[in-house]
Amino acid sequence: MEVQTDVSIDFDAISDLFKAAQDEKRDYLFEYEVYNLLSRSGAETPPKSILIPQGAKVSDEALNSMPGEKVVIKIVSPTIIHKTEVGGVRVVEKNPDRIRSAVRRMLYEVPENYATMINLDPSHAAEEYKGLTGDALLTAIRRDLKGVLMVQFMPPDSGAFGNELIVGLRNTREFGMILSAGLGGTDTELYAKRFRKGQAIVAASCELIDGESFFAQFRKTISYQKLAGLTRGQRRVVTDEQLMECFSSFIEMGRKYSSSNPEAEFVIEEMEINPYAFTDYLMVPLDGMCRFSLPKARENSRPIAKIHNLLHPKKIGLIGASIKRKNFGRIILDNILAEGFAKEDVYILRDGVDEIEGVKCFPNLEALPEKLDMFVVAVAAAQVPDLVDEVIRLDAANSVMLIPGGMGETEESKERAENLMAAIDAVHGTKDGGPVFIGANCMGVVSHPGNYDTWFIPEEKLPKDRTVQHHRSALVSQSGAFMLHRSSQCPELNPSYMVSMGNQTDLTLGDMVKYFKDADNVDVIAIYAEGFNDLDGLEFCTAVRDAVLAGKEVVFYKAGRTPEGKSATSGHTASLAGDYMVCESCVRQAGAIVARTFTEFQDLFLLAENMASKKIQGNRLAAVSGAGFEAVGMADSIQSDDYQMQLAAFEEASHNQIAKVLESKKLASLVTINNPLDINPSADDETHTVIADILSKDSGVDAVVIGLDPLSPSMHTLADTPIPAFSMDAENGIIPLLTKMAQESEKPVVGVIDGGRLYDPMRDAFNKSGVPVFPVCDRAVAALSLYIEARLHADTIRLSS
Structure with missing residues (x-):
């Protein structure tokens, strides 16, 4: 209605x-x-109410003015929040004498009850009463009583x-x-x-x-x-x-x-x-x-248009590169050059040296021949405030990357961070707005469109495949280590941009989403957050909503969901984690896909990168596997507190087509056609693919999850094997067959490869081809279900806008 x-x-x-x-x-x-x-x-x-101030004499007429046969009287005090617990709420007969008696009793008994409660458990004390006991406490409580409120009784x-x-x-x-x-x-x-x-x-x-x-x-x-x-x-x-x-x-x-x-x-x-x-x-x-x-x-607004200079610089400056050893600054220099950034467009601040690795050095900022698009600061934290003042005074750069920690993570460094933020805020109040700053405690930025990498991780520790095509996505993380570990563990994600925010001394999570929501080369924005600056949660959610309205997908994970988690995030990047329920509600309401775990975050990010072009019309799932336990497991995983999927009812035409396939493969007597569909371990690569194709074209099916049975002797699932019947490189194998089918399907098709490390090459091949696969079926169903529900919610937002 x-x-x-x-x-x-x-x-x-x-x-x-x-x-x-x-x-x-x-x-x-x-x-x-x-x-x-x-x-x-x-x-x-x-309801009607009358305040009876302490010591006031109230007429019978006033006490009788309430409708009904009873009234409610309540203690009035700015310090007594839970009135009922101290006898501060009573229902009495609407009789002037009864009311007066109840008021007098309440004005004496409530302070005594409250004082007793505080003496038994001091945590109940209002701020004004902390440290008080005995008569001093009782006197203070009575002093703060304003009177009694008489309220209409409405049962x-x-x-x-x-x-x-x-x-x-x-x-x-x-x-x-x-x-x-x-x-x-x-x-x-x-x-x-x-x-x-x-x-x-x-x-x-x-x-x-x-x-x-x-x-x-x-x-x-x-x-x-x-x-x-x-x-x-x-x-x-x-x-x-x-x-x-x-x-x-x-x-x-x-x-x-x-x-x-x-x-x-x-x-x-x-x-x-x-x-x-x-x-x-x-x-x-x-x-x-x-x-x-x-x-x-x-505070003054940040000139976020200069994020473009940060992510697509033409001139990069760097301070902190060692001449002889591989310190953070030198590793950053190596990574910048390894990505193909031209040496002649990099300037190093290093007094007494002409060049490092063929990159020209300058003694100080004043000696630079031109204004920098990005200035990377990789020196000790104590040097940062003076250096920032110099950058601002000389207008030496459009953006500054603050790598060092020790800028607000500890009690000792808070004053340093506050002074730094004050200087930055002041320049933002000027006409040009000054430079934008990312960090401090920033691990760096990888911008493939900008041809640079300022992570201070040696390539020996994090090998890079520069031949692969990057996804139209951006990963923004308040924790650089989180982003680093996702990149190492899930190279198939491979976003175009990876941005470490650090402490959000200046640029915030909201700023970055505002930028990427308008970026023509980004369709998916993934965010790992530990905390938001003042009102930046609202700015963030507003930007998420705008990104969703623009047809983009936003994947979100918020750390600090428990009191212990909040404490940990505060210690890590000097952020204060807010109430998780409020955060989750607001971000989900804005249209983001909210992950509950780290694993779920990378799963949802993987789906978003590969499924953005797929049509999502409902939440009806087709579940297929040659392993009976897996088919049942998919069915068992379609509902939780966070999503509600349903098993699709197959159309008669689909039922008939599947029956013909099973008959031709001599599996008809072994398989009952229903959903979930257990197609038997004898089903070969073609059977898996054809049945997945039939179900993907069924108008009653919105998505397909298919177990690829890697241990089945009928499947081509092994790399580097001398047995042709098992080789995943076979032309008629599951990898080329299902890849072609899934890429052509308008609906999401997700695979499950439940096997050990022997099958990692098979998983890598599918993920590299844009077909997401998961190691266990419940994880696949959960990720796909959350993704579908979020996509449907985003469609609702767009339709109602």
Whole structure:
């Protein structure tokens, strides 16, 4: 059902609430002020409420003014967050004397309860109370009490599990304003930890989603199933229109009061309604909090057009190359020249030397004959700040590559890094913008279109095949070592660009995706991220969305998914890993293909490089193998928390054609035609290929995974063998037959070669020809399923744009 909403928000009145709180030196709203905010948000009307300040005398008339026979009284204090745990929430009879008694009792008992809780476990103490004990603690808690809030009692339709909703906004450092919604109540955090991903809580960027799209995500949660009466014994308690109106209102407020909005007067740091209960089709907020801040000055923008100079330089400068030994600078020089970059276009900064390896040397930057496109800095970290100042002063280069570490990775080097960033930010504020900087702690860049390699890895350690054609892809990694190991382990990936970002002292992951989304020679962008700079997560996701809309594919892996992982990434490249769920949600929402493991990342990257031109129309899989366990294993692998594939139903014509093939190969009595299809170990190369071809042309099949049975005596799978019947070089062997068939197919065809190292040449031959193969069937199905689901999601984004 299509749901329409019309949200009208009184932003002036909401801003006045923030201004009034600010005038009182507060950066938060009291609960009743949050209700006032909601009443002006265009969403559901909150319950009536009256603040009873501490020490105030309230008339019987005022105490009787609430509708109903009961009222709720709640403690009001900026330091008491979990009111229920300290007796700060009570339902009482609507009788003036009963209300006064309950208020007096609460004002005395709540501070005592809170003080006891802190004494038993100091972690419960608000920042203001840390280190306080005894009477000093109790006095401080009582001092901060503002009074009691009397709220209209609106009993929920049901107290059953799942009938409360949490909705919140949170201003994140990396992604700006995030909206989240899901199972509410006191156990929200427990639900989020214990339920499968996306079942308890969903989150999204306010900048990248609207109310309708967020509601579509929310429909998949247990919370929606309960609220909509879709579970046994439940009835609907809220309409879809109400939910969408609520989400739309929060999204609009999130956009208005966001750190990414340059016109924002205030920034909502956190606003949460937990829970909304439901009374006679009314959404009733039972508790609310809101913290806000003033917007901060934004840094100067980087001249990212100069990334082109970095990746396609005409003149390269290098400092740090040794005359006698193979230090990092000398290895970088060797690799630059080995890629074919002309010696006369490389300048070395080295005083007292005329040339190194035929490359001319100059004593300093001032002596250079012309401005550099790229300047590679491979000296000790302590020398970098002065050198950067000199580059900026002389306007000596359009881009600078900072190889050295020790620029923010440790506590001792943070001041050095901060001074460096301040100098870079200052030059970016000038008319020309100065140079762009990549690094520090950068392993280098390999740019095949730019004919250079500045990795400091000797070719003896990482041999290169310069005869192969590079894919129309770019690999951008915050960890140089991650990129290095993928390159060594998976040479079949072979992207045109490999960019090590390091600490993101200047250029960021978002900047690089912005550049590559517009690059005519790149169709696939793969990203390994450990952390984002302030608001760069949002910039990154916006660029990913633009790349997807331009028809490109983006593969993404985020490190730091656990507290231990976050700590490790911070120590490695001086980045702070953000909340993984938020990151994954935003990046996936933008249209990227999100990998869950390193292996999955390289698998998805391999598929993206080779399948970008294939048609993806659905998620119906045909699974074929001559090994029975493998056929069953493919079927067992089609579903997980992250994807839902289905086995295709073969058309009658396909069934008949397969039957003829089996009959001609004398396999009819051994094979039952269904999906998955076990074609028997006796099936030869031609049988595998022809059946894969039939299924790839079946209109009910969207992709084919085929096991290539390397140990079968009927298959040509061995290299350098004296037995012609086993030789993978045979003209009628599986490699030429399936390669031709897969290349001509409009749909994805993926192979599985489940065998030992003896079959590595067979795998290499297929991967080199553009037919992805995997060592085990479940890995093949998982990668293909994630890839297909992401491609279908990207198509949805393009259609709705």
